[in-house]
Amino acid sequence: xxxxxxxxxxxxxxxxxxxxxxxxxxxxxxxxxxxxxxxxxxxxxxxxxxxxxxxxxxxxxxxxxxxxxxxxxxxxxxxxxxxxxxxxxxxxxxxxxxxxxxxxxxxxxxx
Amino acid sequence: xxxxxxxxxxxxxxxxxxxxxxxxxxxxxxxxxxxxxxxxxxxxxxxxxxxxxxxxxxxxxxxxxxxxxxxxxxxxxxxxxxxxxxxxxxxxxxxxxxxxxxxxxxxxxxx
Numbered sequence: 001x002x003x004x005x006x007x008x009x010x011x012x013x014x015x016x017x018x019x020x021x022x023x024x025x026x027x028x029x030x031x032x033x034x035x036x037x038x039x040x041x042x043x044x045x046x047x048x049x050x051x052x053x054x055x056x057x058x059x060x061x062x063x064x065x066x067x068x069x070x071x072x073x074x075x076x077x078x079x080x081x082x083x084x085x086x087x088x089x090x091x092x093x094x095x096x097x098x099x100x101x102x103x104x105x106x107x108x109x110x111x
Numbered sequence: 112x113x114x115x116x117x118x119x120x121x122x123x124x125x126x127x128x129x130x131x132x133x134x135x136x137x138x139x140x141x142x143x144x145x146x147x148x149x150x151x152x153x154x155x156x157x158x159x160x161x162x163x164x165x166x167x168x169x170x171x172x173x174x175x176x177x178x179x180x181x182x183x184x185x186x187x188x189x190x191x192x193x194x195x196x197x198x199x200x201x202x203x204x205x206x207x208x209x210x211x212x213x214x215x216x217x218x219x220x221x222x
Contacts, residue, residue: 004153044203044211097205099211
């Protein structure tokens with residue numbers, strides 16, 4: 001069974017800092033990987049989707065990379081802002097369109 | 112606007128009662144999902160449906176039931192057999208690119 005791990009579980013940084021969130025998965029046979037943002041008490045908002053044939057995707061200050069062979073993905077956030085404070089989750093799409101989620105990284109960006 | 116709606120936002124029930132959570136989407140997506148989220152944890156798959164009139168158990172299906180009579184709707188019933196039903200429930204759907212979209216969630220409290 002696919003296992004997805006996110007490190008660190010929590011992160012606190014000063015505003016303006018560049019940061020990297022990590023996601024690792026045990027089975028490299030994935031269809032795609034998706035990064036989400038979740039605000040307290042809310043649903044998940046999709047940030048970036050990387051297909052298995054791609055190495056990275058970018059959206060504004062966000063850049064996500066994928067290394068299938070090593071079972072790793074990173075989400076890079078440039079010039080962090082207090083509004084970036086949220087929990088970030090990654091999910092891998094395995095066989096039969098089933099998704100496996102990490103437990104998330106809770107980010108706090110201090111003004 | 113296209114999207115996924117879940118109702119109600121908050122739900123309170125007495126132990127021993129069945130309760131049904133609503134999920135509706137107007138994205139014309141074939142696949143729909145139900146997840147459960149507990150504090151500090153990732154999402155766990157309850158049930159998913161790839162097409163109308165068909166659904167499969169996820170990792171934690173015991174004590175839950177679903178139906179998929181229409182493409183737009185995928186209601187979840189939490190039965191009295193579910194031993195610890197208090198949680199945050201999230202509905203999602205995927206389209207042709209296998210990107211997941213989420214509803215706003217329903218917080219269920221059983222006392």
